Amino acid sequence: MDPNAPAFDPDAAEFVPDGYDFAPAPAPVAAAPAPAPAAGGLFAASLAGKPATVDPHAARLAAMAAEFSKPAPAPAPAPAAAAPAPAAAAPAPAPTPAPAPAPTPAPAPAPAPAPKPAAAAPAPAPAAAAAAAASSAADADETSSSLTKEEVDAKLAECDPRDHVNVVFMGHVDAGKSTLSGNILFLTGMVDQRTIDKFTREAKAKNRESWFLAYIMDTDEQEREKGKTVEVGRAPFETENRRFTVLDAPGHKSFVPNMIQGASQADIGVLVISARKGEFEAGFDKGGQTREHAQLAKTLGVKELIVAVNKMDDPTVEWGEERFDEIKTALAPFLKQSGFSKKRIRYIPISGLTGANVKEPLASGVADWFSGPTLLQAFEDVKIPGRDPYSALRMPILDRFNERGTIAMGKVEAGILFEGQRIMVMPLRERCRVDKIFLDDETEISVAKPGENVRVRLKGVTDDDVMKGYVLCEPHAPVHAVTKFQAQLMLSNLDHKGIFTAGYKAIMHVHTADEEVSCDKIIAELNKKTGEVKGRVRFVRDGDLCTAVLSLTRRTCLEKYDDLQQLGRFTLRDEGRTIAVGKVIGLPKSELEG
Structure with a gap:
């Protein structure tokens, strides 16, 4: 980093130019029939991403993306009677129990679905009814770890009161x-x-x-x-x-x-x-x-x-x-x-x-001046800022090893982790259960609050499902897993290449992940002397502040900086030097988020 350059302060007022949309991805990652998401917003259009050529789990991620790109594979054959009928007359979900895996309804044009396909459907085929029942049970099981404030407080009472x-x-x-x-x-x-x-x-x-x-x-x-x-x-x-x-x-x-x-x-x-x-x-x-x-x-x-x-x-x-x-x-x-x-x-x-x-x-007499x-x-x-135990669980994985089962090691950045909790490993979406929790000194605990460094024994996953840079979260509130995002960057130490422009490649260090990243385009530049925002710039130089669209070689777990700083700030390094620090300010709506 340039020793004379002022450091980028993520807490400083940001500039986010309005009206800039994300350029379409060069090629969709999987099945083309995926319906386009609703237009509007910063990252509105297709963001299927690039094939993850270096990801050891690329095949699984691609299959997962393909599955998620077809939320409503057969909207056309919906029964005619369901269209004009009032809500009470026919529980509409009955004709579409097959695509059950999506727990949160996609923005697909379903014909006025009822809140949940609970039980009484108008006599579906036995196989379809069984699938719907299994899906409902899975959904209930999946959200069972969502706790009320009172339940969280009860869990926190089990923790060591010391920070x-x-x-x-x-x-x-x-x-x-x-x-x-x-x-x-x-x-x-x-x-x-x-x-x-x-x-x-x-x-x-x-x-x-x-x-x-x-x-x-x-x-x-x-x-x-x-x-x-x-x-x-x-x-x-x-x-x-x-x-x-x-x-x-x-x-x-x-x-x-x-x-x-x-x-x-x-x-x-x-x-x-x-x-x-x-x-x-x-x-x-x-x-x-x-x-x-x-x-x-x-x-x-x-x-x-x-x-x-x-x-x-x-x-x-x-x-x-x-x-x-x-x-x-x-x-x-x-x-x-x-x-x-x-x-x-x-x-x-x-x-x-x-x-x-x-x-x-x-x-006395050694350094009486101090x-x-x-x-x-x-x-x-030192005063430590408050941590939020009531928000969604976020635990980036720092390391993993096997000791009588798969163990993930990391710091709980938000939410709480407790024995028996059903959680999910992102970006693979592998569901598992918390079996045991240990502190760094091998002390076993039943609940880990935010700020704790823990080792978590997981049931239901293998060592290959748990990697450094992945994130533990809850199925009902998954972390974003994206291949493109918008960032605010402060450039420095660019004397080896002179400029930062579209196509620039670097290594991004974010929470516990290290990923290859490239610049898709620069959206705007801020003149720090005048405060002027310039759009449609082709490049920026050492010391400049800009917003840009960055592309990752594989899905990476991120949050916007304003939502969770620990998963929203990062550094870019190239050829052994730090060339930028930044924060995530925009995430796509059509990426695989859960």
């Missing part, structure tokens, strides 16, 4: 993120002394004596050998008032996509800065990851930032106030430009290696 908070540690390579994360786990009792002694011996054998605490988070042997975090380390700890999960993000620029994955799940960002002479400058100058990590964190939804000025005990610093102020003075204008509110940034001097000012306050909280106290003090 769960995800904390992502980010910053330049060698800033001390893994060591700090490991020490927090030790100081909060999550790691015993025997384990620390073991890691101390292992680190000494590798001539890396000071890395022993990092071994708590860096469990991979390659990470320990090279001293570089590759994957996002995850570990739980708790205090009296809150439960936390540490997300230890890699600092090397080669692993920025992994850092994005960690930051996208975070409630609090900890920007770890090395106070050691020369190390802060290396991370903050062009080419360092301090700037990019901070900018990405803000655009990925991190509003609360703690700047942990680490290695204050280093001989080049010796807890000097002058060095602390120097770092603070350099960072403050940059963080403001990146979109962070001054009131939501805290600067805390620490030593991740010794644990000074991490859990216990500094001893009167702020310890790092863990700051974690307690």
Whole structure:
């Protein structure tokens, strides 16, 4: 990202030009006889999408799309008597029990259907009656997980009353993120002394004596050998008032996509800065990851930032106030430009290696110039915005594995998850049931509220049905699964290609998904200096703000940013650099949504 460019703030006022419609897709994906949806709206016309050439489940998705593209295969043979008859005279649905699979009636022109084909149809054929009864039972079963507010409240009463908070540690390579994360786990009792002694011996054998605490988070042997975090380390700890999960993000620029994955799940960002002479400058100058990590964190939804000025005990610093102020003075204008509110940034001097000012306050005479909280106290003090347990369930899948059954791992972003609940895996529309729910520390729970990191054992699906980037939801309120959408984009770091135009390809990182995306067309550009909106532009440049139609190579679960931020904000990366951040502002009406 351009270190001098202002960061895109998803919460800022947007511009959405009216009257722009989505260009027709180049070719329909499946059966041509699909009736066209009602005209009107931003994405009104045919959006059947492209064939998913790289999707391992392409055949299943194509078959599913073909099935959904024929909601009313035989409207013509409707009985003549049903047309003029009043509603009470004939329950119209009887002639059309065959296409039962669609639980929500499509906008197909059915002849005045009654609310539900319950039971008493005017003597249909026995097979048709059985199919209708089975469909009705399936519908009832499918919606059985829809709870009233009172029922949700009763479920929430089973949960731990303490909030769960995800904390992502980010910053330049060698800033001390893994060591700090490991020490927090030790100081909060999550790691015993025997384990620390073991890691101390292992680190000494590798001539890396000071890395022993990092071994708590860096469990991979390659990470320990090279001293570089590759994957996002995850570990739980708790205090009296809150439960936390540490997300230890890699600092090397080669692993920025992994850092994005960690930051996208975070409630609090900890920007770890090395106070050691020369190390802060290396991370903050062009080419360092301090700037990019901070900018990405803000655009990925991190509003609360703690700047942990680490290695204050280093001989080049010796807890000097002058060095602390120097770092603070350099960072403050940059963080403001990146979109962070001054009131939501805290600067805390620490030593991740010794644990000074991490859990216990500094001893008298060490840094009497600092009167702020310890790092863990700051974690307690940060206000976490309210989460909505009453909305539709949304849980993006971060990983999956098999342990006495298929287990999906992820964070509940909205709604609640509970044992016995009937849910659906999107975009495959595979229905299943919640068998068991576990927290990161293997504690079994019966209900998971929003914000919880959980592992869910599922019944009724196989490992192949559950993939990273898929989303767990409820059958009666499915997440959107689309191949095209409208986005608002803030472009940056385009010096390698110069312009962004139709045909530009990149990798989109959204919630836990990484998907190939291309620009179909640019709808409009906003001149940030004058506020003027220009339509029909052919290209935009570095630093421009625009709206565009983007096309995905396979169906991806999205929500509009205004409906659910966690599934509506994303980044675009190309050739190892972040070239855009954006938010979903329009979803098609004729895509497979449920």
